[in-house]
Amino acid sequence: MKEGPELSRVAALVGDPARANMLTALMGGTALTASELAIEAGVTQQTASSHLSRLTDGGLVRVAAQGRHRYFALAGPQVAGMLEAIMGVAALSGPRRTRPGPRDQAMREARVCYDHLAGTLGVSLHDALLARGLIRETDSALSVSPEGRAWFCDFGIDMDRLEAARRPVCKACLDWSVRRSHLAGSLGAALLDRFVANGWARREAGSRVVAFTPPGHRAFTGLLAR
Amino acid sequence: MKEGPELSRVAALVGDPARANMLTALMGGTALTASELAIEAGVTQQTASSHLSRLTDGGLVRVAAQGRHRYFALAGPQVAGMLEAIMGVAALSGPRRTRPGPRDQAMREARVCYDHLAGTLGVSLHDALLARGLIRETDSALSVSPEGRAWFCDFGIDMDRLEAARRPVCKACLDWSVRRSHLAGSLGAALLDRFVANGWARREAGSRVVAFTPPGHRAFTGLLAR
DNA sequence: ATCATGCTTCGACTACCATCGAACAATGCT
DNA sequence: AGCATTGTTCGATGGTAGTCGAAGCATGAT
Numbered sequence: 001m002k003e004g005p006e007l008s009r010v011a012a013l014v015g016d017p018a019r020a021n022m023l024t025a026l027m028g029g030t031a032l033t034a035s036e037l038a039i040e041a042g043v044t045q046q047t048a049s050s051h052l053s054r055l056t057d058g059g060l061v062r063v064a065a066q067g068r069h070r071y072f073a074l075a076g077p078q079v080a081g082m083l084e085a086i087m088g089v090a091a092l093s094g095p096r097r098t099r100p101g102p103r104d105q106a107m108r109e110a111r112v113c114y115d116h117l118a119g120t121l122g123v124s125l126h127d128a129l130l131a132r133g134l135i136r137e138t139d140s141a142l143s144v145s146p147e148g149r150a151w152f153c154d155f156g157i158d159m160d161r162l163e164a165a166r167r168p169v170c171k172a173c174l175d176w177s178v179r180r181s182h183l184a185g186s187l188g189a190a191l192l193d194r195f196v197a198n199g200w201a202r203r204e205a206g207s208r209v210v211a212f213t214p215p216g217h218r219a220f221t222g223l224l225a226r
Numbered sequence: 227m228k229e230g231p232e233l234s235r236v237a238a239l240v241g242d243p244a245r246a247n248m249l250t251a252l253m254g255g256t257a258l259t260a261s262e263l264a265i266e267a268g269v270t271q272q273t274a275s276s277h278l279s280r281l282t283d284g285g286l287v288r289v290a291a292q293g294r295h296r297y298f299a300l301a302g303p304q305v306a307g308m309l310e311a312i313m314g315v316a317a318l319s320g321p322r323r324t325r326p327g328p329r330d331q332a333m334r335e336a337r338v339c340y341d342h343l344a345g346t347l348g349v350s351l352h353d354a355l356l357a358r359g360l361i362r363e364t365d366s367a368l369s370v371s372p373e374g375r376a377w378f379c380d381f382g383i384d385m386d387r388l389e390a391a392r393r394p395v396c397k398a399c400l401d402w403s404v405r406r407s408h409l410a411g412s413l414g415a416a417l418l419d420r421f422v423a424n425g426w427a428r429r430e431a432g433s434r435v436v437a438f439t440p441p442g443h444r445a446f447t448g449l450l451a452r
Numbered sequence: 453a454t455c456a457t458g459c460t461t462c463g464a465c466t467a468c469c470a471t472c473g474a475a476c477a478a479t480g481c482t
Numbered sequence: 483a484g485c486a487t488t489g490t491t492c493g494a495t496g497g498t499a500g501t502c503g504a505a506g507c508a509t510g511a512t
Contacts, residue, residue: 005243007250007309010316012241016500020234034459047501049460059319068458068509078315083233085311089304090236093285137363242470260489273471275490294479294488 013058014086018043019051023060023074023083028208029115031064031071077184080114081173110210112203113173116188117195117210121220125191126172126183128224135170135183142170144187152187156194162186195220239284240312244269245277249286249300249309254434255341255415257290257297303410306340307399336436338429339399342414343421343436347446351417352398352409354450361396361409368396370413378413382420388412421446 014020018041025032025040032040038048052072055061060079064071074080110121117125129135134148144152144159153159162169165186173184183191192210195201200216203209212220240246244267251258251266258266264274278298281287288301300306336347343351355361360374370378370385379385388395391412399410409417418436421427426442429435438446 005246006316007312008241008243008246010312010319011237011239011246013237015234015238015241017231017234018500020231020237024233035457043500044502045459046461046503050500053460060315070459075319078318082308082311082315085308086233086236089286089308090232092304093236093301244470261487269470270472271489272473272491276470279490296489 010058010060010082013055013060014083016051017041018047019055022048022051022055022072026061026072026074027080027083027112027114028203029073029112031073033069033071037072074114077114077171077173084113084173106209106211110201110212111208112192112210113182113184113208115192116173116182116184117192118173118182119210121210121212122182124224125220126181129183135187142172142183142185144170152190155191156197157187157190162190236284236286236308239281239286240309242277243267244273245281248274248277248281248298250434252287252298252300253306253309253340254338254429255299257299259295259297263298300340303340303397303399310339310399332435332437336427336438337434338418338436339408339410339434341418342399342408342410343418344399344408345436347436347438348408350450351446352407355409361413368398368409368411370396378416381417382423383413383416388416 014023021041022037025037034048034052035045037052038045041048041051043051052061052063056063056072060075061072062075064073108119110117110119112118113122116122129148130137133145134151135142136145136148137143149159168185169187170183171185171188172181173188182188192201195210195212195216196203198216198219199213200219201210201212204211240249247267248263251263260274260278261271263278264271267274267277269277278287278289282289282298286301286305287298290297290299334345336343336345338344339348342348355374356363359371360377361368362371362374363369375385394411395413396409397411397414398407399414408414418427421436421438421442422429424442424445425439426445427436427438430437
């Protein structure tokens, strides 16, 4: 029974409000500097620095020095998944059921989960790709079908590059708001990239919300229906 | 950005070694009394009581008073899933890569995850049931096929009862050791029940390990192959 | 060179909380 | 009724960790 300490070690890292704020900010997927994270957490730079070194030592966050800035990001998709899982429990057992504000509404519809699209639109995308046979599900693992490969290439995604990388191309990621899976992995990330590049959607600064433009939303739903 | 405090609230509950030990003990699925949990955590009854009230207030644990005992259990499968997710991160980013001992080996092969079978055998079961068409996967949700329903009834599972209950019959649960899904939900729980009732396997006391007897192991693999 | 910016380290303070001893309440056994 | 067992509450203690001010290092800009 020595897994207790290890479990608590990781959980305690998330268990501080300042660090939790930093981590949720990093859930947006973009790397942030130490001072940005300090503001995000509502603490001074010194304390933020202390927290960030703990997070990196703990393996939750990785850091890349660039000039006089240090950019911090989540260590990997698995960390993001863990955070979503904790949020899920927090949401269902929250002491005060704060009724969803407009921001919360937007979050439920479309938000960034680490680097791919989550929320109801993310789930719709996942389901539509499955229904059209562009991705398939075998042994509870996702994969790209031959037709899907051609289709994604056509959509402007460099499948060769994705397949060459270590990272899994397809992966299911469970949602906390809707309790369904959406598409993660490098393909999920690439699709979100395309949506933004096409001007269909725009990342709101300093937030996880993904705002679809009206024509972008139409194009997106058209994509699913076809 | 007020989700930080909520996130940290839940994580901090898991972030204490004593509480983490209690929670991992409860991952076995069986409800435990306060004093059993005190021993499990290595603290006195007083501190255990304090921790347990925090866990129940926090919504991670539910309690049922029975005579002069109070039985504690995880609040639900979602909590178990969260704990597994945290363990997953802890395992991959562990500071000291403790080489797997014999106990750890057994845990990887077959263990209880809340109330169903996890580990490599759990994954094999899940895959075999899918391959034989006894359960199917649509839109990343599992369901029982008609043939499967008959087969499970034949195996001694009261499907009527399962379907009448609120709890989902089939559910995928992600594993931390193997990174694959295994079968959760009331059907997963019922299957584990049958394995134990058939004498194929035995729960090790005070541990999550599921020990298959040699003939039980043969019967189990035969079940999958057929 | 000099200054400014971003970040870390050091030191001290504070607050919280985990822990246990002791007393108390509740239940069950005989 | 009397006693043992189980569990909670209270109070005191100690340690730990989060916090910030001030100083120290880098790197980049002028």
